[in-house]
Amino acid sequence: MPFERYVEPGRVALVADGPLKGKLVSVVDVIDQTRALVDGPGSGVPRQQIRLNQLHLTKFRLSYPFTAPTRVVRKAWTDAKLTEKWAESQWSKNLANKEKRAAMTDYDRFKLTAARVKRNRARTAVFKSLKVKAARSGAFGKKKVPKTPAKKQRTKKTSAAKPAKK
């Protein structure tokens, strides 16, 4: 499968390392095999050169000619609604989740674990009851009729909604 993303004018990339880590930039020109001229008028990055191994290429591409001045890049950036689109992307959401996780305190981690336990218990209970039902109705071949009434599954109320963090 050929490459789908190239370092080319208009390519939007995420800076993965260095002082600009986490910022979105757009490639304006390719200086040589290791460096590119980038600009980020929508993310507060001044026009500068950056090493390519600091960049992670995204699927987004702005349309402007190479070596376009910042004002052109800015217009393309706003016209394409790049900041909004990036915020909607799964990649940025994952990054945000990671950040959230890293910022969690010990108590938060405990709360998360407790919520997960609650959720998993409820899920298991539902799954088991469905399984028993299916077995009785003959979904797994022969109809299975339990001699003794099926044990009631241990359930816990799922009162509190799952916390947003996951």
Place this chain on the structure above:
Amino acid sequence: MAPPQPKAAAKAPAAPAGGVQKAKVGKPRNYDLGNGIVRFSKTKMFHKKAKYKFIGKKHPKAPKDKKPAVVVKPIGGEKNGGTRKVLLHRRKSFYPTQDKIRTRSHHKTFSKHVRRTRPSLTVGTVCILLAGRHAGKRVVLVGVLPSGLLLVTGPFAFNSCPLRRIPQRYVIGTSTKVDLSDFKLPAHLDDTYFKKNKKSTKRSVKRKEGEDIFVTKKEKYVPSEQRKADQKLVDEAVIKAIGKRSDKKILRGYLKSAFGLRSSQYPHRLHF
């Protein structure tokens, strides 16, 4: 500095006339750096105080009038010289042959050290114990003792960690805090209260006649009634403070559960 001087001289005599006579006491500019060394050396102070100005200048001190040590008393009798010098105070009757052994005040002993507690460890902080038999438990910080040791409690009903002292090094302070501002630690809960009586716990368990002397006998630790009462008192306050919170149920579970690291969790990267 010539002009202000006459002014001061003019003021000085006026002050006593006003009735309020206050001796002007200067503050020493030099100070101890805390380790027996003073900030300015002798030489530096010599210059600061401008002592060179006074060298060579003779200030004849008014001779103090000596208190008489003897009294001349007339005595009778022809051949006795007429008078005698009599000491006003009796001479000492005891002259030591050896110098007294003096106990010196040590510069720094451990008990005199300044104790500093980490800023994250305030009263009411939920701490994670890292050492001792209660390691891994989440406990509540109740106070800091003069020895610098932290005083923590489970509460006992939650995780069976009693009132206990622990060095702050062996504790992680979390950002979770219980509001213990109303609580005041009883004064008798000090370092001596928690000191273990080693004699009673270790060797001096008396053997009865005919008992096997090779069997080591240990007395089991049983908390005294006083301890139990204090535990109850402190725990009540802590539990009450927890009960006031909106997340009391979860917080209770939190204190009951133990801390542990999972894979790809590194304590230096975690927030607490």
